[in-house]
Amino acid sequence: MNNLRSQTAPCVLQLGLCDQRATDLAKAKRVQKWQRDPEGMRLRILEAAKQEFAAHGLAGARVDRIAANAGANKRMLYYHVGNKEDLYLAVLEGAYEKIRSEERGLDLEHLDPPEAIERLIDFTWNYFLRNPEFLALLNTENLAKARHLKRSTKVKSMHSPFVEMIRTVVTRGVESGDFRVAVDPVQLYISIAALCFFYLSNSATLSVIFGRDLLKKEARDERLAHMVALVLAALTGKSTADFGNAVGQGTRSPERQPV
Amino acid sequence: MNNLRSQTAPCVLQLGLCDQRATDLAKAKRVQKWQRDPEGMRLRILEAAKQEFAAHGLAGARVDRIAANAGANKRMLYYHVGNKEDLYLAVLEGAYEKIRSEERGLDLEHLDPPEAIERLIDFTWNYFLRNPEFLALLNTENLAKARHLKRSTKVKSMHSPFVEMIRTVVTRGVESGDFRVAVDPVQLYISIAALCFFYLSNSATLSVIFGRDLLKKEARDERLAHMVALVLAALTGKSTADFGNAVGQGTRSPERQPV
DNA sequence: CAGGAAATTAACCCGTTGGATAAATACTGG
DNA sequence: CCAGTATTTATCCAACGGGTTAATTTCCTG
Numbered sequence: 001m002n003n004l005r006s007q008t009a010p011c012v013l014q015l016g017l018c019d020q021r022a023t024d025l026a027k028a029k030r031v032q033k034w035q036r037d038p039e040g041m042r043l044r045i046l047e048a049a050k051q052e053f054a055a056h057g058l059a060g061a062r063v064d065r066i067a068a069n070a071g072a073n074k075r076m077l078y079y080h081v082g083n084k085e086d087l088y089l090a091v092l093e094g095a096y097e098k099i100r101s102e103e104r105g106l107d108l109e110h111l112d113p114p115e116a117i118e119r120l121i122d123f124t125w126n127y128f129l130r131n132p133e134f135l136a137l138l139n140t141e142n143l144a145k146a147r148h149l150k151r152s153t154k155v156k157s158m159h160s161p162f163v164e165m166i167r168t169v170v171t172r173g174v175e176s177g178d179f180r181v182a183v184d185p186v187q188l189y190i191s192i193a194a195l196c197f198f199y200l201s202n203s204a205t206l207s208v209i210f211g212r213d214l215l216k217k218e219a220r221d222e223r224l225a226h227m228v229a230l231v232l233a234a235l236t237g238k239s240t241a242d243f244g245n246a247v248g249q250g251t252r253s254p255e256r257q258p259v
Numbered sequence: 260m261n262n263l264r265s266q267t268a269p270c271v272l273q274l275g276l277c278d279q280r281a282t283d284l285a286k287a288k289r290v291q292k293w294q295r296d297p298e299g300m301r302l303r304i305l306e307a308a309k310q311e312f313a314a315h316g317l318a319g320a321r322v323d324r325i326a327a328n329a330g331a332n333k334r335m336l337y338y339h340v341g342n343k344e345d346l347y348l349a350v351l352e353g354a355y356e357k358i359r360s361e362e363r364g365l366d367l368e369h370l371d372p373p374e375a376i377e378r379l380i381d382f383t384w385n386y387f388l389r390n391p392e393f394l395a396l397l398n399t400e401n402l403a404k405a406r407h408l409k410r411s412t413k414v415k416s417m418h419s420p421f422v423e424m425i426r427t428v429v430t431r432g433v434e435s436g437d438f439r440v441a442v443d444p445v446q447l448y449i450s451i452a453a454l455c456f457f458y459l460s461n462s463a464t465l466s467v468i469f470g471r472d473l474l475k476k477e478a479r480d481e482r483l484a485h486m487v488a489l490v491l492a493a494l495t496g497k498s499t500a501d502f503g504n505a506v507g508q509g510t511r512s513p514e515r516q517p518v
Numbered sequence: 519c520a521g522g523a524a525a526t527t528a529a530c531c532c533g534t535t536g537g538a539t540a541a542a543t544a545c546t547g548g
Numbered sequence: 549c550c551a552g553t554a555t556t557t558a559t560c561c562a563a564c565g566g567g568t569t570a571a572t573t574t575c576c577t578g
Contacts, residue, residue, distance in 0.1 A: 036544060036555055057402055060318030063536060073557055074537085080555095084536070096468075138464055139398040143316055146463035159468045180498050186469050187485050190458055197461075198453030204405035205397055209355075209418045210445050226446050233493040234502070239439050243493070295525055295574060322566060332527055334568085339525095343566070 042080045044070040049077075050091045054133030057140045058088055089148045092141055093155055095134050099127060100158045108165055113173030114236060117192075118228050120166070125196045125224050135201040163189070179235045188231075195227045301339045303329040308336075309350045313392030316399045317347055348407045351400060352414055354393050358386060359417045367424055372432030373495055376451075377487050379425070384455045384483050394460040422448070438494045447490075454486045 048070035052061045063084055067074040081087045106123055108116040128135055141149055149155055166185035173179035199206070203214045213219060229243030307329035311320045322343055326333040340346045365382055367375040387394055400408055408414055425444040432438035458465070462473045472478060488502030 038555070041555085055402075057316050057318055057399075059316055060402075062534095064534095075539095075558090076556070078537070136402060138461060139402065140316075142461050142463045143314075143319075143395060143398065144463075146467050149464055149467050155468060156470065159470075163469070181502050183485070183502070184481075186471075187482070190465065191454055191485070191489060194453045194457030195450055198457045199449055202397060202401050202456075204401045204403075205408055206449065208405050208408050209414060210422070211415065211418075212445075222443075223446070226442075226450070230450060230489070230493045233496070234489045237492070237496060237498060239496060243440050243442070292573075293526065297525070300525085321564095323564095333566085334528085335526070337567070 038080070041070070041072060041076060045072060045077055045080055045087075046091055046094060049081075049087050050095065050133050050137070053088055053091055053140060054136035057136075058085075058144065061088075085148065089152060092137055092148060093152055095131075095137050096155050096158065099131070099134060100162060102127065103162055103165075106165075108169050113169050113176060113178045114232055116169045117173075117231060117235065120169075120189075121192050121196070121228050121231060122224065124192055125227065128196050128200050129220070132200070135197060138197075139201060173235065180237045181235075183235070192227075192231060195230070199223055297339070300329070300331060300335060304331060304336055304339055304346070305350055305353060308340075308346050309354070309392050309396070312347055312350055312399060313395035316395075317344075317403065320347075344407065348411060351396055351407060352411055354390075354396050355414050355417065358390070358393060359421060361386065362421055362424075365424075367428050372428050372435060372437045373491055375428045376432075376490060376494065379428075380451050380455070380487050380490060381483065383451055384486065387455050387459050388479070391459070394456060397456075398460060432494065439496045440494075442494070451486075451490060454489070458482055 045066065048066045049061075051069065052066045056062070061084070063074055063077060066087070067077055070076070077087060081090055103123070106119060108120060111119060141147075163185050166189055170179065170182055170185055170188065174182045199214065207214045214223070226243065229240045233239055233243055304325065307325045308320075310328065311325045315321070320343070322333055322336060325346070326336055329335070336343075336346060340349055362382070365378060367379060370378060400406075422444050425448055429438065429441055429444055429447065433441045458473065466473045473482070485502065488499045492498055492502060
């Protein structure tokens with residue numbers, strides 16, 4: 001259809017000359033047509049690749065589109081990162097790095113155990129909301145049965161501190177009497193992630209089959225309250241108001257009733 | 260690489276002649292080379308397509324491979340179903356049809372509310388375990404933002420009875436005093452599906468980052484117990500033995516410790 | 519048993535796409 | 549300011565993959 005090669009955006013800071021190339025080719029020669037910026041270029045490539053892989057999956061992603069959206073030439077991808085799969089793995093590693101890095105700043109150690117859990121849920125939920133590409137990338141990688149992730153050395157090492165962080169919270173909660181039982185921290189984290197991840201990652205199909213928009217503000221708030229109430233009720237044994245409140249909200253307004 | 264076109268498997272019931280075609284071509288002419296079987300062919304195509312789409316996603320799926328695995332010619336797909344996207348939608352609709360159909364047989368109405376919930380979790384979990392393609396298909400469709408599902412008329416209509424089924428259980432549970440709160444049935448189902456779905460759908464990456472095999476028998480049993488305990492504890496307010504039991508199992512055996 | 523419709527096969531078409539090559543241009547150290 | 553290197557651009561291409569056309573074979577019906 002449309003030839004992507006002709007769409008390759010010129011590099012940043014091109015001194016506003018590219019548009020007039022036709023009018024004065026001779027003069028253009030004396031001026032800088034592009035600037036070097038390897039680091040910036042690499043970052044823009046990775047960002048564009050993240051969007052592309054998230055939007056279309058590994059097989060559906062187009063190298064040309066990534067280049068175009070990065071304001072680069074296709075050749076640059078191979079020069080700066082490598083082939084399509086290398087690019088994909090770099091994006092994936094970056095995505096894990098980013099979330100685990102933010103999680104490290106959660107500082108759950110200084111909170112009451114129930115508050116710590118609530119904060120973890122709140123963070124996870126909002127992180128997924130803010131970074132929908134992350135969800136899509138994980139799904140893509142799981143479709144590939146983690147083939148690429150297995151090759152990655154970086155990723156494996158960055159998860160044990162995170163698990164330990166949760167384990168500490170659980171242990172403290174049991175000792176303080178806030179929690180009735182000492183759950184396996186990995187199991188607990190998977191459950192928390194599951195509640196957030198599935199809702200958001202599958203919101204498109206769920207919205208269709210249940211006939212309500214699961215992403216609108218009220219629905220999102222309701223969901224967060226539901227998840228916190230669910231997990232805390234199970235851990236502490238005490239019911240919270242929110243869990244009860246969530247009851248009818250989704251069903252009362254008639255236009256949101258599933259047909 | 261290898262030319263798929265030459266791999267097209269002959270039709271079923273070819274009277275065992277195909278292997279000897281080279282030896283006696285003349286005689287073969289007098290015998291049936293293939294049999295008509297439109298319904299069977301359609302089914303085999305859909306089954307092969309399901310596997311292919313589940314394994315590679317929409318963009319990654321190869322029409323040639325589907326044809327080959329269906330023991331058919333590529334042209335047959337277009338003859339019996341339509342183009343690639345039609346094929347994909349047919350597969351997707353069939354997948355929804357199948358799970359909702361099995362769910363209808365659950366007969367939760369005649370169980371105690373807590374038992375009914377446990378049974379629903381148990382069924383969902385095992386259905387996902389038995390039908391991993393279903394998970395992959397849903398992920399693929401969500402990557403496409405439910406673009407195809409929205410076009411489907413069949414799918415939307417088959418979910419309201421299911422939601423009503425759950426709503427009845429919840430209402431009965433509240434009336435009997437088994438449940439402390441009347442949760443929104445959609446919210447509850449999404450949570451149950453989430454706990455099962457995410458664990459299985461993402462088991463590949465999770466197994467890598469947490470350094471344990473989440474699909475082995477013990478891990479699966481442990482997970483089911485954890486989920487049932489989590490949901491029932493939140494609904495009933497009573498702790499169950501399993502939730503506590505699950506504590507250390509994942510962490511005690513040293514080889515499963517995340518590094 | 520003829521003849522036409524339904525089912526199946528074989529071969530081809532052509533735009534797309536990942537990747538490669540070589541040439542041009544900017545920067546840097548001497 | 550010059551030579552050499554790093555970065556970027558402009559083309560090119562062979563393989564691939566979805567889809568189509570046309571011929572071939574089986575089955576059904578009158």
